Amino acid sequence: MPYEYRGSEPDVPKRVLVIGGGPSGLVALRNMIERGGFTHVELYERRDDVGGVWYFDEHQEDKAGAEDAAPRWPSPAYRGLIGNVLPEYLSFSGFPFPLPPSTPEQPFPTLGETHAYLQAFAAPLLRAGAIKLSREVVSVVELEDQRGWRVTCRDWTKGGAQSVEEWDAVVISVGWFDNPVWPATEGLTTLRDAGLAHHAKWWRGPLAYSGKKVLVVGNGNSGNDIAAQLASVSEGPVYQSIRHPALPKFPSLPNERIIKVAPVARYVLSPEQPSKFDAVLTDGAILSELDTVQIGTGYRPLPSFVHVAESPGAPAPLPIPDDGNPRVASLHRLIMHATNPTLGFIGAPLAHTPFTIADIASTWLALAWRGEAAYPTTREGRLVWEAQRLDLIARMRREMVTPSTFVTYSILGPSEQEYATELRQDIVKARPELDDTLPLWDDARTAQREEMYKTKFKALQWASTHNQS
Known part of the structure; x- marks a missing residue:
């Protein structure tokens, strides 16, 4: 749906912090710097390298018990992991994913190839000092009257020394893989x-x-x-x-x-x-x-270190609704927090092509914070998107012949094309020069994305006859 401002445009934040050095955080950092043009932008990553789930630390278990060592946050990745998304749909805008050195029968990038791509993407940002590794964010607390965010963090390059900072806006790019879901089964x-x-x-x-x-x-x-x-x-x-x-x-x-x-x-x-x-x-x-x-x-999203003031009084941890749709609640377009628009989430939805969704979403957020991409200026207006999405999921579940746990609020599924296209249209309206750079979503490309299922199945068949995993 189209959005228009019904009041004064928001103040443009000067200092923006991105939390999390996985794919969503890295592309958000690049877009905040290059497309947002904010005065100061940094990314904090608690591990000692970028990549998020794609960074498999070969020695993570060995280091976990070492004295005076920083805490370890192992990735859920494992040796031999091969993705299920083709390079074209892993490419951030302006930074194509190289064709992997695999056989034609196995065109999907491996764990190592994907991590190498993310390292290459992050390299200039690291050199510029925009990425701080081994910097763990302990808490993000909304300041009174929405005047910004108090961020408490530990620097594990200095033995975990703690510091407190204030930022005008914060992008949360963590939350899913920290929180495994265990069934409530007896025993x-x-x-x-x-x-x-x-x-x-x-x-x-x-x-x-x-x-x-x-x-x-x-x-x-x-x-x-x-x-x-x-x-x-x-x-x-x-x-x-x-x-x-x-x-x-x-x-x-x-x-x-x-x-x-x-x-x-x-x-x-x-x-x-x-x-x-x-x-x-x-x-x-x-x-x-x-x-x-x-x-x-x-897994379920639970960035419990974030505290917001949903109502007057002391900020409280983000609520995670217990209504069958695990999600970060109160997000406009799965990106912007309804109560305080200076809190953004990149990577909140689970998408068929998560790299490109994070790219388009973080570009939109950067332009929204600059006042170039419109969004409702009232909390109630920003909550409409969530209500409509919940209604859609409820209707889809009622119409299903066979139930599926994959029909849920946070999984874009068939809605991905419509979701991404609307964000893209807002961006191009504000910045026409990005039209040739941003990834595309249309019927033809959605069909190509769907074909990846068949391609992956053929790759699995090939691997099974060649003793590969």
């Missing part, structure tokens, strides 16, 4: 305490489970990858517990060693063998004497 906490249940966030490959009897919960990307890897080393079949069928186009190879089973009703630790357990399924079946359960049920 699962007991298994976790016994070291028998693990989340996909900490998956590091199948070798530790050679000869084990295993159960995988979930059939998203992580669940499918873990089940496929375990199938080659497990004792007997790998059981994969599924609540809802996968999306029809979701790429996953059939495997006779993977047996799909019903959801788990409860887990029962064996009294005779403390390292074994049973899984009682909702259909009454029992999987007995299991050695491990791997949980691939995803």
Whole structure:
């Protein structure tokens, strides 16, 4: 929908802080500097390199227990990870992703290739001093009368020395992969305490489970990858517990060693063998004497270090609604906080092509903060987008023949083209010169994006016959 200012245009922030050095944060930093032209822009990243989920620290476990070492924040990535997005749709505007040195049968960039691309993109920003590594943000607190944000952080290059700063505007580019979702299944906490249940966030490959009897919960990307890897080393079949069928186009190879089973009703630790357990399924079946359960049920956004004043009084942590649509609440267009527009979120939605969505969203935010891209000037007006999105998701769920956990507020899904196109139109209206630079969304390119499912399936087939993962 079109937006117009109904009051005075906002004050342009001078000092802008971006939090998080993954893909969303890096492109947001570049766009705030080059397209926003603010007086001072920096990015803080708590780890010792950029890349976010794509930065797999080979020595992260070794360093975790070292005395006087900075805290470690491991990535959920794992050795052998290959993405499911082609280079064209991983390319930030003005910085094309190089064709990976892979075979034509496997055109998707690997973990290492994607990390190298992000490092190359960040290199000039690092040289310019715009990126501060090993800088952990402890809290972001809204100041009185929306006068900015108090940011408390620790510098782990100086032993964790703490400092407090004030910034006019803040971009949050973290929040999903820090917060794994654990099912509320009876007995699962007991298994976790016994070291028998693990989340996909900490998956590091199948070798530790050679000869084990295993159960995988979930059939998203992580669940499918873990089940496929375990199938080659497990004792007997790998059981994969599924609540809802996968999306029809979701790429996953059939495997006779993977047996799909019903959801788990409860887990029962064996009294005779403390390292074994049973899984009682909702259909009454029992999987007995299991050695491990791997949980691939995803993540939820929870940047709990951010405190906003939703109502008069002391700022409180961001609320995360418990209404079946996990999200950062009160965001206009999944980007701008409704209560205080100087708080932005890049990377809030889960998209088919997240790099390009982060690019277009952060460009829009930079222009909105400059007063060049319009948005409603009242809190109520900025909340309309969220209400309309919730109504859309509710209607889609009612019309579904087969339920799917992928139909939810934060997953753009079929809405991605409309969402990105509207942002792009606002940007080009303000800056026509960006029209030839920004990524495109139209029917033809959406069809190309959809074809990536088939391409990925063929790549998986090729890899399975060439002993690659």
